[in-house]
Amino acid sequence: MLNNNAPVFIAGTGIISAIGNNVAECLDALENGRAGMGQMRYLHSAHGNRLPVAEVKLGDEELAQLAGLPKIKSRTALLSLVAAKEALATAGIENIKDLRTGFISATSVGGMDKTENFFTEFLSDNSKGKLRDVINHECGSVTELVADALHIKDYITTISTACSSSANAIFLGARLIRNNIVDVVVAGGTDSMTRFTLNGFNTLMIVDEQFCQPFDQNRRGLNLGEGAGYVVLVSDKVAATLKNKPTIILSGYCNANDAYHQTASSPDGIGSYLAMSGALQKAGLKPEDIDYINLHGTGTQNNDIAEGTAIKRLFDPHYPKMSSTKTFTGHTLAASGGIEAVFAVLALQHGIIFPNLRLETPMVDLPFVPERALVKNVEVKHVLSNSFGFGGNCSSLIFSKI
Amino acid sequence: MSDLKTQIIAQLNLQDTKPEDIGDDQPLFVEGLGLDSIDALELIVLLQQQYKIKLSNAEDGPRVFKTVRTMAEYITDHQAQHA
Amino acid sequence: MFEEKEPELPEFLVAIYRHFELQYPKFHKMDNLSKLGWLANEILLQNGFDKEKYKPEDVGIVLSNANASLDTDIKYYETTNTMASPALFVYTLPNIVIGEMAIRHHFKGENAFFIFECFDAGFIEQYVSNMINNNILQCCICGWVDVLDKNYNATLFLIEQEKSANSVNFTKENLTKIHQLQNG
Numbered sequence: 001m002l003n004n005n006a007p008v009f010i011a012g013t014g015i016i017s018a019i020g021n022n023v024a025e026c027l028d029a030l031e032n033g034r035a036g037m038g039q040m041r042y043l044h045s046a047h048g049n050r051l052p053v054a055e056v057k058l059g060d061e062e063l064a065q066l067a068g069l070p071k072i073k074s075r076t077a078l079l080s081l082v083a084a085k086e087a088l089a090t091a092g093i094e095n096i097k098d099l100r101t102g103f104i105s106a107t108s109v110g111g112m113d114k115t116e117n118f119f120t121e122f123l124s125d126n127s128k129g130k131l132r133d134v135i136n137h138e139c140g141s142v143t144e145l146v147a148d149a150l151h152i153k154d155y156i157t158t159i160s161t162a163c164s165s166s167a168n169a170i171f172l173g174a175r176l177i178r179n180n181i182v183d184v185v186v187a188g189g190t191d192s193m194t195r196f197t198l199n200g201f202n203t204l205m206i207v208d209e210q211f212c213q214p215f216d217q218n219r220r221g222l223n224l225g226e227g228a229g230y231v232v233l234v235s236d237k238v239a240a241t242l243k244n245k246p247t248i249i250l251s252g253y254c255n256a257n258d259a260y261h262q263t264a265s266s267p268d269g270i271g272s273y274l275a276m277s278g279a280l281q282k283a284g285l286k287p288e289d290i291d292y293i294n295l296h297g298t299g300t301q302n303n304d305i306a307e308g309t310a311i312k313r314l315f316d317p318h319y320p321k322m323s324s325t326k327t328f329t330g331h332t333l334a335a336s337g338g339i340e341a342v343f344a345v346l347a348l349q350h351g352i353i354f355p356n357l358r359l360e361t362p363m364v365d366l367p368f369v370p371e372r373a374l375v376k377n378v379e380v381k382h383v384l385s386n387s388f389g390f391g392g393n394c395s396s397l398i399f400s401k402i
Numbered sequence: 403m404s405d406l407k408t409q410i411i412a413q414l415n416l417q418d419t420k421p422e423d424i425g426d427d428q429p430l431f432v433e434g435l436g437l438d439s440i441d442a443l444e445l446i447v448l449l450q451q452q453y454k455i456k457l458s459n460a461e462d463g464p465r466v467f468k469t470v471r472t473m474a475e476y477i478t479d480h481q482a483q484h485a
Numbered sequence: 486m487f488e489e490k491e492p493e494l495p496e497f498l499v500a501i502y503r504h505f506e507l508q509y510p511k512f513h514k515m516d517n518l519s520k521l522g523w524l525a526n527e528i529l530l531q532n533g534f535d536k537e538k539y540k541p542e543d544v545g546i547v548l549s550n551a552n553a554s555l556d557t558d559i560k561y562y563e564t565t566n567t568m569a570s571p572a573l574f575v576y577t578l579p580n581i582v583i584g585e586m587a588i589r590h591h592f593k594g595e596n597a598f599f600i601f602e603c604f605d606a607g608f609i610e611q612y613v614s615n616m617i618n619n620n621i622l623q624c625c626i627c628g629w630v631d632v633l634d635k636n637y638n639a640t641l642f643l644i645e646q647e648k649s650a651n652s653v654n655f656t657k658e659n660l661t662k663i664h665q666l667q668n669g
Contacts, residue, residue, distance in 0.1 A: 108578060110553065116562075143600075157608070158600040160553055161580040168597055175615060196558070199565050200574035205443060255595040256542060259587040262575050264439055274542055274593060390575070391584035393596060414572075417499075417513040436510070443571035451568055 008174040009239040009246035010231050010399065011184075012091025013342040014083040017227030017329045018054035021066070022086055027346055030354045031374060035328050037211050037223050043193045051207055054225030054330025055193055069149060075113045075226075077142045079335075080105060080190035081149050083228035087186055088150065091232035092243060099183040099238065102155030103147040104173050105230075106165030106189030108334040110142050113194050142190070155182050160334070162389030163296075164255070165189050166229065167337030167397050171253035173233045183238050188230030188338025197333065198224055204263070212299035212331075214324035215308065215370050217361040222298040225330025229338030231345065248348050251382070252285065252398035254278025263390045264302050269310030271394035272296075276314055276384065279396040288318040289382050290398070292353050294340050295370065296386040297324025298331050307386065308366040319368040320384070321375060327357035337387035337395065344383040344399045352376050403474050410470070413448045414441050426471045431464075442467055455480045494637055498524060505531070509589070516557040516576035517637070519585045522548065522630040525639035526586045529626065534643065536590060543623040545594035546583045547613055549601050550631035553579040582630055594622050604629045604640070606660035613644055614655065629664065640664045 015022065018036025019029035029036070040048040042055050056063070056079060064071035067081040084103070093099065143158040155176060159169050166189025173185035191197075201207050201224060208221040231250075239246050256278060258271025265272070280287060296307055311322075325343050326332075332339055347353060356370035381401050388394045407421035410430075414437065424435060431437045437445075442463045449455045455477060457466060466476045492500075498520045502512055507527060515523060530536075536544070554577050561573040575581065580598040587596065595616060601608070609627050616622045628641040640663065644655050653659050 112558070159597060160578070160600055161583075161596070161598050162578045172597075172612075179611075179615060181611075195565075196562065196577070199569050200561070200571075200577060203443060203447075203569045203571040203574055204440075205571075255597070257546070257584070257587040257593050257596045259541070259584075259591050259593050261438060261588070262440070262581050262584050271593065278542075389580070390578055391580035391582075391596075392587055393580055393583070415513040416510065418510050440572050440575055447568050447570065 006178055007236050007249045007402070008177050009234050009236065010248045010250065010345055011093065011234045011239065011242060011246045012087045012089070012232035013230070013345050014085065014087030014090065015227070015229045015339055015342045016056055016079055016082045017229070017332065017339055018056060018225050019328050021056070021058065021082070023090070023342060023346070030325070030328060030343070030346070031352065033355060033357060033374065035211060035357055036225065037330055043195065043198070045195050045198055047198060047202060050209055051198065051202065052211060052223055053193055053198070054223055056226055073145065074110070074142055075192035076107055076109060076190050077145045079192055079226065079228040080142065080146045083188065083190070084146060084150055084186050084230045087230040087232045091234070093184060093234070093238065095241070096184060100154045100181070101152050102173065102176055102182040102185040103143065103150060103152040104157050104159065104169040104185060104187040105143040105146065106159045106169045106334045106338070107142055107191055108160060108162055108165060109191050109194050109197060112196050113192050116195055150186065152186065161393040162391055163331070163333050163336055164387040164389035164393045164395040165334040165337065167341070167385065167387035167395035168255060170231060170233070170250065170337065170341055170397060171255070171395070174250050174253065177233055177235045183235050185233045186230050187233055188228065188341065189335045190228035191226055191333040191335045193224060193226040206300045208299060211358055212327065213358045213360065214295065214297035214299040214327055215304050215356060215363055216359055217363050219299045219301065219304060221300050222326070223330040225326070225332040227329060227332045227335050227339055229335055229340070229342045231338070231341050247401055248345055249400055249402055250397060251400040252279040252283025253396065254282055255393065255395045258392035258394055260392060265306035265388065267306065267309070269306035271392055272307050272310035272386065272388055273313055275394040275396040276310065276386065279384065279398050283398045283400065285382060285398065287315045290320045290384045291378070291380045292347055292383045293320055293322040294344050294383060294385040295322055295324040296388045297326055297356070299324070299326065303388065304363065305365065307388065308363060312367060316367065321353045322368070322370040323354050323356035324370065325354050337385070340385050340387065341397060341399070344385045347380050347383050348399060348401045351378050351380050353378060353380065403470055406470055406474055409448060409452055410445070413444050424470060427469050430467055430469060449477070453477050453481065494632070494635065514572065515585060516573070518554060518556060518579065518630060518632045519576060519582040521632055521637055521639050522582035523585045523589065525630065525641045526626060529641045529643055530590070533649065539624050541591050541593040543594055544592040545616060545622040545625045546586055546592060546596045547609065547625060547627040548583055548630050549599040549605065549609065550579060550629060551600065551602055552631055552633040553600055556632045556634060586626065604664050606657045606664065610655060610657045610660060617644060617646065638667065640667050
């Protein structure tokens with residue numbers, strides 16, 4: 001049976017990020033304006049004193065304890081398992097053993113944190129390792145490891161499309177449910193902080209030496225972050241059996257390619273525009289129905305003007321409230337779509353809109369200004385969440401309250 | 403300047419371009435040689451590796467890397483300072 | 486067709502590029518994975534593909550491989566000991582090859598990159614059929630593009646609704662058969 005308009009419910013959410021080790025801690029930080037960036041504590045890097053980062057505030061040993069895995073496992077896997085476990089626990093699906101369950105996880109670094117340490121040895125004496133050993137640390141094996149720990153067997157996939165990866169994981173989950181391939185999907189993403197990505201973004205000269213200021217005229221770049229975020233998606237049939245009947249659905253989604261440059265967004269943000277307008281169409285909504293946009297908002301010159309230009313084209317003159325929660329969590333790369341999906345659900349559940357921290361001077365070329373302070377007690381029915389990645393991969397998701 | 407052109411070609415993998423194809427005053431970016439933002443970053447690497455000149459402010463890029471001549475002038479100026 | 490043991494991969498890729506007399510200066514800047522995927526796509530589309538039939542957002546790309554961008558990750562990592570190369574870092578994501586193919590032909594439709602241990606014909610068939618049957622895409626380029634060190638393989642499929650003279654049905658079995666032919 002195939003039903004492409006059957007509702008897909010969000011039954012559970014899980015998160016670990018620089019602002020908290022679970023959903024409740026993250027919500028508290030969001031409501032109280034506590035950003036997670038700071039001086040590097042866990043990663044060892046030559047840029048340690050210069051570049052602020054948004055690390056999860058746990059060492060590998062504490063994380064392993066929380067996850068219930070040995071600490072020799074990749075930090076990426078540990079973060080993933082902590083957040084995915086929380087998502088499943090909050091979903092509270094009692095008969096999950098009898099249901100077909102999938103795990104779709106996104107990552108861009110995979111087990112790179114462990115691979116880096118391997119290379120330090122390998123490069124000093126190349127008899128010490130083989131390339132094959134490194135492959136076990138690649139993206140797919142992190143997903144397999146976590147799926148095993150979660151006892152998920154029916155459907156396991158790793159998606160790797162840079163910073164839009166976990167948004168893509170989430171809508172793939174919805175499609176699987178609508179096509180009656182699975183009943184339950186844990187979908188989202190994970191990435192840990194590595195020297196590899198920090199050095200890389202640093203050579204692209206888009207890392208801010210101060211705390212980032214997305215959508216500010218004087219923005220200087222992004223802060224890197226780490227973490228994991230997952231949602232549990234269920235079919236309406238499964239939703240009906242749950243004690244806490246879910247009230248939030250994934251109503252729209254779309255992916256498009258900017259087809260402009262390997263890393264830079266096109267000046268008119270055509271890919272972003274296609275993704276947002278496609279998601280609205282899928283959800284059967286008009287631009288003025290959207291109450292809040294969780295921006296991709298990395299804080300780079302290029303992203304924010306491209307994203308802003310696309311929003312202007314689509315929404316003018318009815319601008320919803322907007323903010324970039326990367327002002328709290330930093331840019332968590334492949335995890336960002338999952339983390340921000342959880343934030344979208346929180347906005348819907350609690351009727352709040354999170355602030356775009358440190359916004360001083362609004363961008364002169366844009367006719368709108370993101371929220372500077374927390375907005376409480378507002379009706380939030382539809383949230384649009386943007387995730388755009390290198391390779392031109394642009395995704396938008398819409399979460400709705402029913 | 404012809405050495406510099408050879409270095410630029412090697413650094414940016416411009417296999418189909420010969421040094422004599424690049425004019426001294428031809429714009430390097432967009433309408434000229436068609437270089438992009440990543441190429442600009444590679445040119446910064448080139449300055450540092452070949453000439454030990456550190457261009458730490460990316461905003462100087464467009465001025466310095468406008469043409470082969472502006473780049474050569476920048477190199478001469480900064481090497482003179484060190485000498 | 487793309488499976489060669491000798492000569493070395495970079496020379497082989499340039500030889501293919503020259504053989505087909507392609508004119509695309511940016512080709513030389515790509516990493517091995519992007520060069521391989523980009524070339525395979527050029528060859529795939531050179532006979533009778535009419536992109537004017539489609540709107541840019543109706544053409545998508547879905548690729549998969551086993552080693553993500555590991556081949557370039559290693560090369561990039563080696564440069565970090567001296568002077569980290571921004572141009573190499575750009576290619577340390579597997580989906581950049583999709584970007585290169587999309588930039589070349591202005592394809593703006595849905596695109597995704599998946600990591601599997603080996604080519605999963607059933608997954609690709611299901612994923613792409615879903616998009617075509619639901620009018621998310623009218624046309625899709627899909628398949629497998631993988632590079633690690635000396636080992637490489639590219640098998641691309643062009644999926645369209647209309648049957649043409651040389652086309653076969655888009656089934657798991659046909660994908661598997663064609664992919665196995667490649668691997669001799």
